[in-house]
Structures are given as C-alpha cells and as structure tokens.
Amino acid sequence: MPLTALGSLSPISPLSPLTLTLTLALSLAQSPPQDTPGPPLALPLSMAEEEEEEEEEVVEGLEALSVLDSKKDSAAPFVLRDPTYLMVAPRLVRAGQVYRAVVNILDPSPPLVVRATIFRDNIELAAVEHECESDFPHALELMIPPGASGGRYRLRLEGNEIGSLTGSSFVNETTLSFSPRGATVLVQTDKPIYKQGDVVRFRVVALDTAVKMVEDSVDVFILSPSGVLVRRWLSRQCREGPVSLSFPLSAEPEYGEWTVRVEATNTFTQHLFSVELYTLPRFEVQVSVPPFLAADAPYLEGVVTANYSSGAPVTGNVTVRASVRALTSLPRPAPAPAPESSLAQPHAMFAGIFHFKFLVSELEELVVGGGDGEVVVTATVGDAHWDTTNAAYATTRIFSSAIRLTFLGESPQVLRPPMPFRFYLTATQYDGSRVPEWRLHRHRLLVSPEVRLVTGERHRLLPRTVKMTHAKYALVGS
Incomplete structure (x- = not known):
C-alpha cells in the first residue's frame, strides 16, 4: 500500500507543510500498481475518514505545486495577499504649482506600478506613473495647469502589478482643496499717510510655497480712490530680491485711500495708503515743564511760548489747563481736560511767552484713587491778528518724596x-x-x-x- 511509505519519513527533518505535502504526493505517484486487485480492506469508520482527509491534503498539495510552477514560468511575481503601502500628500492644490506626493510600498509587498491622478469635476488635470520598489519611498510630482480654476478636486492613487493585466492591486481616492493663490505677495510702504507733493516709496516681495522668490514676473498698478489707474509697472522680476518702486504725488492729488495692486502667479494683492491735505500752521506752541515732580514740591512751574514760522512772537491770549491722570492708563495723544477735573489759568495779554505756576496741593486733590500720577499741562493760544487758535501739551510725573x-x-x-x-x-x-x-x-x-x-x-x-x-x-x- 503506498501509505506505508509515509512511515519512513524521519520526524527530525525540518520540512515545511508544503514540502511534506509534496513528499506525500510523490510517494503516491511512484508506488507500483498491483497486478491483481485484492479484496477491499475492512477498515473502521474512523480510519476511513482519516484516509480521506489525507487524500484531500495530497490533492491540495498537487494544486499548489501546479500554481507555483505556472507562476515561475511567467515574468510577474506571485502575490498571495493585498499589498501594503503608505502615501503622504498635501491637502491643498494651487494653480501653476507642482503637486508632490510620496509613496512607499511596504514589505513583504512586491514592486508595483503606482499611478497618481488629479481630477477636477471628473476631468483629469494631471497624472504621473512610476514603478515603485518595495520598502523605498518614491516621490510623485504632478504639474497643476496655471489656468486651473475652482471646483471639486480629488486625488486617485492606483497600484498595479508589473506586467499584469488582471486589474489593480489597490485603489484609493481622497478629496483635495483648491487655492487660487500661487504665491504670497507682500507690499510695504515707507509711511501710512502722505500729503500733497510727497513721493510714495514702496517695495514688493513675492514668495512661493517654499518661501523662495518666485521665478515669474509681477505687475504693479497704482489706483486712485475713485479706481482710476494712475501708474503701472509691467513684468517686474522678483527672483533677485524685492522690487523697489516710487510714485510722486502731484500738488493737488485726489485725497482718500489709494491702492497698490500687485498681480503675480494667478493671484493679486492690494495695499492701501492714505493721502490727506496738510497745511502748515501759522504759528507753533510749545509747553515746557520738568519731566518729574516731587510730591512735596510746593509748585509746578512751566512756560508757554508761541512763535510764527518767521520767529516773531504771537500776540493774543492763552489758557493753561492742568489735569492729573493715573499711570496705569496713558492714552496718546492727551485728551482735552474737562473744566471740572482740571485747573485753569487764563491770560488775556499774551505776547509770545507766559510763565505759569500751579500749587501741587491743588493738583493732589485731582488724583483719583491715590498713588502716583501724571500731570498733563495743555496750553491753547489764540492769535488776535489771524483769529486762529493752536494748542500743545506736555506731561510731568509726580513721584513720592519719601527717602x-x-x-x-x-x-x-x-x-x-x-x-x-x-x-x-x-x-x-x-x-x-x-x-x-x-x-x-x-x-x-x-x-x-x-x-x-x-x-x-x-x-x-x-x-x-x-x-x-x-x-x-x-x-x-x-
């Protein structure tokens, strides 16, 4: 009986289950046939079931052997299970930029051909195909068209066996977000407010997603408050560094919010600056007080001067007010003191200079909540010749006189x-x-x-x- 040959296998031999099944199949095939069929053996029911199970294992071993032989003849490797992979890709898609994704086929998966495709509203925008080795990261780059617009974007990743036509080993899709901004444009002016006749100086910096200067050129436009194009600069290169430009204002410009508009890489940026009317004052007022004042000092003394731009003194009247505020809140500029919370000294015969003096004891009564404070002295001068007024202020701090x-x-x-x-x-x-x-x-x-x-x-x-x-x-x- 062929099954008796199985007893000759040594249990010490480290044979795998597949190798053991193959040995059983060969021993059955090499057993010589019997010349005369003998009478059937009368085996118990349990032994007959065991014999049927052993015959089924032999048949399965022969089938596995034939499958392995057929795969050896073909060029494609045999995949016993689904491959395992890892992919890292950005969620954001920008027009005119390169979309990069990294794919790694993990062991024990065989090498695969990976295809990445980006769709917008079921229309293929970009695709790339790359043969990826096992356990090695591969970068896939897809160029997004510069004219891409908004829509529903999705990324499809598909892996196929090399030389196989049986279908995809894996397919995966994810939703992407689209951003029309291809570059970040920064605009900086030398000051926020300009007057008539000033020169507006500004610079433009265009950076890509890698925080590098963009290779493309930028277009710069100056728009008036009414939206009229006043000046433009086309095809200014940013690759070497910031673009510095200047624009002179006329003697009578349009007052309001002007706009610097910069267009670069399918995006635009706007920066606002103000142009306001400025007239020189007919005279200037100055208030001089000591920067610090001891709490035990008897008086707070100071002087008010007012002169024309030619240096001549101003004649008219002056009113000096002193108020006290806490050091915890120092608004700038100093607010106009209320009459009921300040001390006033009016003087009707002003001739360019006026010396004032306030009692410190009266100033201490204006302090709310105690503690140190700051005295704000505001002087308002009225010009009798031009019938105009001008004001100025100065501050001094009161500190404790204790040693x-x-x-x-x-x-x-x-x-x-x-x-x-x-x-x-x-x-x-x-x-x-x-x-x-x-x-x-x-x-x-x-x-x-x-x-x-x-x-x-x-x-x-x-x-x-x-x-x-x-x-x-x-x-x-x-």
Whole structure:
C-alpha cells in the first residue's frame, strides 16, 4: 500500500507543510500498481475518514505545486495577499504649482506600478506613473495647469502589478482643496499717510510655497480712490530680491485711500495708503515743564511760548489747563481736560511767552484713587491778528518724596560683642536718584537697635539720633 511509505519519513527533518505535502504526493505517484486487485480492506469508520482527509491534503498539495510552477514560468511575481503601502500628500492644490506626493510600498509587498491622478469635476488635470520598489519611498510630482480654476478636486492613487493585466492591486481616492493663490505677495510702504507733493516709496516681495522668490514676473498698478489707474509697472522680476518702486504725488492729488495692486502667479494683492491735505500752521506752541515732580514740591512751574514760522512772537491770549491722570492708563495723544477735573489759568495779554505756576496741593486733590500720577499741562493760544487758535501739551510725573533707606553689605551681618558695630546706609529718593543736600540738612536719622537672642529674648538698646551727611552719598552709624 503506498501509505506505508509515509512511515519512513524521519520526524527530525525540518520540512515545511508544503514540502511534506509534496513528499506525500510523490510517494503516491511512484508506488507500483498491483497486478491483481485484492479484496477491499475492512477498515473502521474512523480510519476511513482519516484516509480521506489525507487524500484531500495530497490533492491540495498537487494544486499548489501546479500554481507555483505556472507562476515561475511567467515574468510577474506571485502575490498571495493585498499589498501594503503608505502615501503622504498635501491637502491643498494651487494653480501653476507642482503637486508632490510620496509613496512607499511596504514589505513583504512586491514592486508595483503606482499611478497618481488629479481630477477636477471628473476631468483629469494631471497624472504621473512610476514603478515603485518595495520598502523605498518614491516621490510623485504632478504639474497643476496655471489656468486651473475652482471646483471639486480629488486625488486617485492606483497600484498595479508589473506586467499584469488582471486589474489593480489597490485603489484609493481622497478629496483635495483648491487655492487660487500661487504665491504670497507682500507690499510695504515707507509711511501710512502722505500729503500733497510727497513721493510714495514702496517695495514688493513675492514668495512661493517654499518661501523662495518666485521665478515669474509681477505687475504693479497704482489706483486712485475713485479706481482710476494712475501708474503701472509691467513684468517686474522678483527672483533677485524685492522690487523697489516710487510714485510722486502731484500738488493737488485726489485725497482718500489709494491702492497698490500687485498681480503675480494667478493671484493679486492690494495695499492701501492714505493721502490727506496738510497745511502748515501759522504759528507753533510749545509747553515746557520738568519731566518729574516731587510730591512735596510746593509748585509746578512751566512756560508757554508761541512763535510764527518767521520767529516773531504771537500776540493774543492763552489758557493753561492742568489735569492729573493715573499711570496705569496713558492714552496718546492727551485728551482735552474737562473744566471740572482740571485747573485753569487764563491770560488775556499774551505776547509770545507766559510763565505759569500751579500749587501741587491743588493738583493732589485731582488724583483719583491715590498713588502716583501724571500731570498733563495743555496750553491753547489764540492769535488776535489771524483769529486762529493752536494748542500743545506736555506731561510731568509726580513721584513720592519719601527717602528710601537701604543697608549696605550682606544680611545678616556679624556682631562681635566686645567690639563696636558699624553699619552703612544709603539714602535715595523714591525713583533712585540722589537726595538733594538741602533735604539731608533738615532731616535726622533715628537709630533704634534691638537685640534678639537665640532663646527668643529681645532687648532694646538706647535709641540714638544720627546727623545725616552728604559725604559719599552714604550714612554711617555706630
């Protein structure tokens, strides 16, 4: 019986299941036929089922062997399962730009021919086909037409076996977003507001998606507030760097919002600048006050001057107002002070210069919520000859007049009971500046020593009064 040949296989041989099935099939095929058929063997039911299962395994092994032989003869590899791949691609599509995608066929998938296609409203715009090796990334580049417009965009990825006509190994589709901007254009002017007769200077920078200068040229247009084309520059190259241009305004231009329009790579950018009427004032007003004011100072003094452009003094009247605002909110420019929250000094006989003086005690009453503040002094001058007015303002800060004392040296300091203890103090104003000598002469330093022992006991020593001196900007005590 041919099955008896199976018993001769050694169990130590590391044969795979396919190789074992092939050995069974050969042993069955090489067994000599019997000359005289013998009587059928009477096997139990279980043994007959096992024999039928073994015969089915032999038939499956022969079929697998024939399939392998047929695949060896053909040039295409045999794919036992669906291939595995990885693709990375941008979601955004721009007109006139190269769309790049990276495909990697992962092991153990065989090499495939990958085709990438971009559709817009079911119309093929760009396609590329590339043979991709296994376990190696490949870049696919598709050129989007410059005249591409909006619509429904989708990317289709298809993988086929090399030399096979049986169909695609995998197909995948995804939706893309379209952007008409092919480049980023930046426009910068030298100032936001111009007057009649000024020269408008600006520059243009055009960058692509890789933040590099675009290779194409740009067109620049100047539009008036009414939309009239006033000036244009065509085919300006940006590859070497920013494009610097200038445009002179006439003596009587159209006032309002002007537009700089730049067109580059199927996109356009607009930048606005203002042109306003400017007339020189007939005279100029200046207010001079000290930048800082101590809280214990008796007066806030200042001077107001007004002169024509020729230097001649202005004759007329002047009104000086002083208001106080908190340092936490400093709007610019200074708002017009309300009459009920400010101090006013009108003067009817103004001849180009006026000295004013405000009591600091009255200014402190205007401070809301306490703390330091800023005094805003506004002067309004009226010209009696031309019947015009002009105003100016100045600010000064009020700081605390208390003297700040600071110990010099490390803390704690070493005290030796048998020896005298000497310490040094510095006296400065609240803002850290030097204390005037006249303030030191009228003050005295009271020293109240106190000894605290390790046990927690405290002993107060006799206090002493030390005269404050201005030598070396320090105070010495012992």
